[in-house]
Amino acid sequence: xxxxxxxxxxxxxxxxxxxxxxxxxxxxxxxxxxxxxxxxxxxxxxxxxxxxxxxxxxxxx
Amino acid sequence: xxxxxxxxxxxxxxxxxxxxxxxxxxxxxxxxxxxxxxxxxxxxxxxxxxxxxxxxxxxxxxxxxxxxxxxxxxxxxxxxxxxxxxxxxxxxxxxxxxxxxxxxxxxxxxxxxxxxxxxxxxxxxxxxxxxxxxxxxxxxxxxxxxxxxxxxxxxxxxxxxxxxxxxxxxxxxxxxxxxxxxxxxxxxxxxxxxxxxxxxxxxxxxxxxxxxxxxxxxxxxxxxxxxxxxxxxxxxxxxxxxxxxxxxxxxxxxxxxxxxxxxxxxxxxxxxxxxxxxxxxxxxxxxxxxxxxxxxxxxxxxxxxxxxxxxxxxxxxxxxxxxxxxxxxxxxxxxxxxxxxxxxxxxxxxxxxxxxxxxxxxxxxxxxxxxxxxxxxxxxxxxxxxxxxxxxxxxxxxxxxxxxxxxxxxxxxxxxxxxxxxxxxxxxxxxxxxxxxxxxxxxxxxxxxxxxxxxxxxxxxxxxxxxxxxxxxxxxxxxxxxxxxxxxxxxxxxxxxxxxxxxxxxxxxxxxxxxxxxxxxxxxxxxxxxxxxxxxxxxxxxxxxxxxxxxxxxxxxxxxxxxxxxxxxxxxxxxxxxxxxxxxxxxxxxxxxxxxxxxxxxxxxxxxxxxxxxxxxxxxxxxxxxxxxxxxxxxxxxxxxxxxxxxxxxxxxxxxxxxxxxxxxxxxxxxxxxxxxxxxxxxxxxxxxxxxxxxxxxxxxxxxxxxxxxxxxxxxxxxxxxxxxxxxxx
Numbered sequence: 001x002x003x004x005x006x007x008x009x010x011x012x013x014x015x016x017x018x019x020x021x022x023x024x025x026x027x028x029x030x031x032x033x034x035x036x037x038x039x040x041x042x043x044x045x046x047x048x049x050x051x052x053x054x055x056x057x058x059x060x061x
Numbered sequence: 062x063x064x065x066x067x068x069x070x071x072x073x074x075x076x077x078x079x080x081x082x083x084x085x086x087x088x089x090x091x092x093x094x095x096x097x098x099x100x101x102x103x104x105x106x107x108x109x110x111x112x113x114x115x116x117x118x119x120x121x122x123x124x125x126x127x128x129x130x131x132x133x134x135x136x137x138x139x140x141x142x143x144x145x146x147x148x149x150x151x152x153x154x155x156x157x158x159x160x161x162x163x164x165x166x167x168x169x170x171x172x173x174x175x176x177x178x179x180x181x182x183x184x185x186x187x188x189x190x191x192x193x194x195x196x197x198x199x200x201x202x203x204x205x206x207x208x209x210x211x212x213x214x215x216x217x218x219x220x221x222x223x224x225x226x227x228x229x230x231x232x233x234x235x236x237x238x239x240x241x242x243x244x245x246x247x248x249x250x251x252x253x254x255x256x257x258x259x260x261x262x263x264x265x266x267x268x269x270x271x272x273x274x275x276x277x278x279x280x281x282x283x284x285x286x287x288x289x290x291x292x293x294x295x296x297x298x299x300x301x302x303x304x305x306x307x308x309x310x311x312x313x314x315x316x317x318x319x320x321x322x323x324x325x326x327x328x329x330x331x332x333x334x335x336x337x338x339x340x341x342x343x344x345x346x347x348x349x350x351x352x353x354x355x356x357x358x359x360x361x362x363x364x365x366x367x368x369x370x371x372x373x374x375x376x377x378x379x380x381x382x383x384x385x386x387x388x389x390x391x392x393x394x395x396x397x398x399x400x401x402x403x404x405x406x407x408x409x410x411x412x413x414x415x416x417x418x419x420x421x422x423x424x425x426x427x428x429x430x431x432x433x434x435x436x437x438x439x440x441x442x443x444x445x446x447x448x449x450x451x452x453x454x455x456x457x458x459x460x461x462x463x464x465x466x467x468x469x470x471x472x473x474x475x476x477x478x479x480x481x482x483x484x485x486x487x488x489x490x491x492x493x494x495x496x497x498x499x500x501x502x503x504x505x506x507x508x509x510x511x512x513x514x515x516x517x518x519x520x521x522x523x524x525x526x527x528x529x530x531x532x533x534x535x536x537x538x539x540x541x542x543x544x545x546x547x548x549x550x551x552x553x554x555x556x557x558x559x560x561x562x563x564x565x566x567x568x569x570x571x572x573x574x575x576x577x578x579x580x581x582x583x584x585x586x587x588x589x590x591x592x593x594x595x596x597x598x599x600x601x602x603x604x605x606x607x608x609x610x611x612x613x614x615x616x617x618x619x620x621x622x623x624x625x626x627x628x629x630x631x632x633x634x635x636x637x638x639x640x641x642x643x644x645x646x647x648x649x650x651x652x653x654x655x656x657x658x659x660x661x662x663x664x665x666x667x668x669x670x671x672x673x674x675x676x677x678x679x680x681x682x683x684x685x686x687x688x689x690x691x692x693x694x695x696x697x698x699x700x701x702x703x704x705x706x707x708x709x710x711x712x713x714x715x716x717x718x719x720x721x722x723x724x725x726x727x728x729x730x731x732x733x734x735x736x737x738x739x740x741x742x743x744x745x746x747x748x749x750x751x752x753x754x755x756x757x758x759x760x761x762x763x764x765x766x767x768x769x770x771x772x773x774x775x776x777x778x779x780x781x782x783x784x785x786x787x788x789x790x791x
Contacts, residue, residue: 006198008204012177019173025565026165032158039092 174212353637
């Protein structure tokens, strides 16, 4: 049973990575247009011209 | 004089040689439009970013500074078939967006913590009834504390701040019992963990925050979306002015960039965006948006012109004056300030509930503790039981009861064409039993319409419409719109102040004043039948025709009034227009009570009189002269075409031509209020069941978790019923 002393923190660490990923995606503006994101996922166009969010300086708006 | 367009007011400079602009785009509603626009705009050289936001119906553009003019983008979008307008983010909207992100961050943290604490709690719950070693349980509890404490400190901020603000102001809101519950639950859990006890409530505390944050985020997101759409509509109304930048050089600039002392040009058919006085020119203006008066007023050099006036016949040069200098505006502003101050603060249902709830819960917890002490329990056990009472009564369901219903109802109203300006409007609309309508622009449509088109042969009507396309005169524009004319006649010449002439099929055709078309007798006959109308004459060869043009009633005005009366709501008209016009509208609509020629102060007096009789008045109006009475009424509503000040004052704004949104707002609000009450009863009913268990000291963390999520889900499901109202309708 001693192994839980090692496994539980490991599980938490993995969860924490998930949380950090979520916070990063939020900061990156990926939740600003949920309706549009739903459509983009099934869009046929391969050559999406600009895929990144608005540039860093503008993110706060 | 060719006008240049100046969009520099809207451009943001990002540094590193990039410029940014946001455009509101009409008609973007599918994935196809999205990629069409993005590809079309990215094809322009030097564009570094073109991204459509489908939720807000906007496009964000970035380009190398100096290489392009924003006008290029608008032209390119027009080629693609989309109408676009430069858009300025108002500070209120930026704050909403920021708040919405903050809540989502809090929700992410709280949800992460809840899942991981649950992962540790379930072994403890099952271990407590089997063979878990005390050391293992302590380890799990300490790990839970390690996750829950920082997470609660971060994710609880929205509640802690709001509770602190309320306490500072000497109030109690729902966030006060929430904060106390969470903090005590965490504090007790730490003490219990140190004391190697069987139970800790970390999971209950953090789960409570997660559930409540879901409700908050949904609520906030709904508000943000409504605000974005309202912002787009404001941009689509395109408040621009034509400013003189040299003696004979003009430029189209946003109204916000105009300063007092500037000179602007107002062409026939344009709506004035500024207040000022005429320095050159002579014309007639339509001030119906300001005073409700539908008859045109003559203006010349020296006359005052207010924002919202529509220029009818001649071009005017206007010197812009400082705002609210005019006597009329100053008077309206004074009345408005007074009405806003006099408005008693409405106490929302949620606040009323929490004012009853918080003392009751805290008293119960205290009595539980005293009771157990008298019964001979130890201080430690008594305090633990009292805190368990607080945790089990912690208003999880109560906190969700009202916001979820508000979110659902606002969404349903949004789809019915009603935007909500203030949060507590739904509750106030539900109580309304008397509706006062303004006439001009509210019961009637703001645009002019041809009222006697049936009396004219269809081909003549169409031909007149095509000829009318050549003129800027609002009456001619109304004729062209009513006839559905698309292709202008070639070779049309204009006779200033008279009308336009052209030829069709070898015959001369003329459109303009009755005297211009030899139609004075006919015009007199038409005017005798319909004295409120403006007339425009049309002649094909020597055969004259006369069209009567005026503001028509909204298409469903009669049905809406009848539907209101069926719901037991009294309907009344208060209008600034002259008596015959108001009488005609009231008779057509079957409204027995009406007053004409009413001044803004008289409108307020009437509302105050009704208020004193205990009547809950809803004011529906659009004019600048309605703004004070909109503020004075129990709740108020404006069409989207309303004057700025009125729209900002109104609690609700409705879109489109029909008047039916008024009914929709009342129906959805009444249903919402019913559901809010039901939800409160559900939440209280759950407490009535759970509290005795807690007082007797039988509550374990497992029971708390199950009861909390059970009641929250029940309340949310009940709220979903607010999406539909019975389709008796209009």
